[in-house]
Amino acid sequence: MNNAVEFHGISRRFGGVTAVDDVSFSIAAGETVALLGPSGCGKTTILRVIAGFERPDAGTVSIGGRNVTALKPYERNVGLLFQHYALFPHMTVAENIAYGLRHRGADKREIPDRVEAMLALVRLQGFGARRPHQLSGGQQQRVALARALATRPSLILLDEPLSALDAKLRQELRAELKQVLAAVNSTAMVVTHDQEEAMSLGERVFLMQSGRIVQVGTPSDVYGRPDTRFAADFMGRTNWIEAQVTRRETGFARATSRSGLSLMVPDCSSDAIDICVRPENIVLSAADAADPDGMANSAKGRILNVALLGATRQILVEMPGGQQLLVMQANRVGDGLDPGKAVRIGFPVAACITMPASNRAAPNASI
Ligand SMILES: Nc1ncnc2c1ncn2[C@@H]1O[C@H](COP(=O)(O)OP(=O)(O)OP(=O)(O)O)[C@@H](O)[C@H]1O
Ligand SMILES: [Mg+2]
Structure with a gap:
């Protein structure tokens, strides 16, 4: 046809x-x-x-x-x-x-x-x-x-x-x-x-x-x-983590972010990488909880601020070393996610989209 x-x-x-x-x-x-x-x-x-x-x-x-x-x-x-x-x-x-x-x-x-x-x-x-x-x-x-x-x-x-x-x-x-x-x-x-x-x-x-x-x-x-x-x-809100691949294993790579976070990500041909993590793919749990199941990437951080959007909230978490991560969470009553609170963030390898840092060239200005 x-x-x-x-x-x-x-x-x-x-x-x-x-x-x-x-x-x-x-x-x-x-x-x-x-x-x-x-x-x-x-x-x-x-x-x-x-x-x-x-x-x-x-x-x-x-x-x-x-x-x-x-x-x-x-x-x-x-x-x-x-x-x-x-x-x-x-x-x-x-x-x-x-x-x-x-x-x-x-x-x-x-x-x-x-x-x-x-x-x-x-x-x-x-x-x-x-x-x-x-x-x-x-x-x-x-x-x-x-x-x-x-x-x-x-x-x-x-x-x-x-x-x-x-x-x-x-x-x-x-x-x-x-x-x-x-x-x-x-x-x-x-x-x-x-x-x-x-x-x-x-x-x-x-x-x-x-x-x-x-x-x-x-x-x-x-x-x-x-x-x-x-x-x-x-296409939507995203977190960027700039990192360096330190070791390649079958199907994934280990990388260290500029701020010192140790990460597991899908493999990428380049060593200098940018990792895109969508805010809805990051899970928050109590700071002293065990690593959440299936979350290859997990670390402690502290809530910097919380923006209420109605059904959802955007929660900004600061990690040790200064990396900030935006987390999208359903707005449930009484879960105590307030600024200042220590939390654990987690996200799986599949939540990471890796790109060579060489793709970073600033987008052309709109015509
Ligand atoms: N008749 C015209 N004469 C001169 N420049 C034009 C003309 N029509 C469009 N342009 C320019 O061409 C470019 C593309 O315009 P276009 O209207 O296609 O954009 P757009 O993607 O539809 O933007 P918007 O989302 O604002 O509607 C712009 O830089 C615009 O200024
Ligand atoms: Mg138009």
């Missing part, structure tokens, strides 16, 4: 800025991909090149096996939700949704039914006669989504579809959006700079940095096996 979208060596420059730098990828038909990266890294530009609003300076774009590089946006059957989704303020919700259908010369008798079906899909039945200003932000965003989907595009491009919503609404709409995308069975690319959103919506994540796609994988691949410090840091 043809890939739904193929990018071959696409570059797009604006004056001296290379917004998209020799990017190649393919998206399978029916797949949902999340395009993730910091502000200014080129996400919107990639979407605009796919949709045909931006001509690449180099490379080719194919949709459904057809080279569309020279085609106009309306010749591509792509549904696009813009980053600053703008509903037409003078039109009703129903007219907004019908806009693309009319524009494409759909049979007039079929439009009302199609609009009703779209309203049902985004759970806004009964809202067709309202105007955008009579809707909440979340409802407006859903209308914009219905408008993007109304023409049954084989390819849906959504640019920050949940931006500008409060955290709770964002989470609710995220779940709805996932269901909607599954229901329409189209190919989709969702742009976001929020790693949680990318991991929950995308079957694969394309991680971008400075105009390039730097890592591609399933959410658990990119989170659990980041290739670089940039990828590890962008």
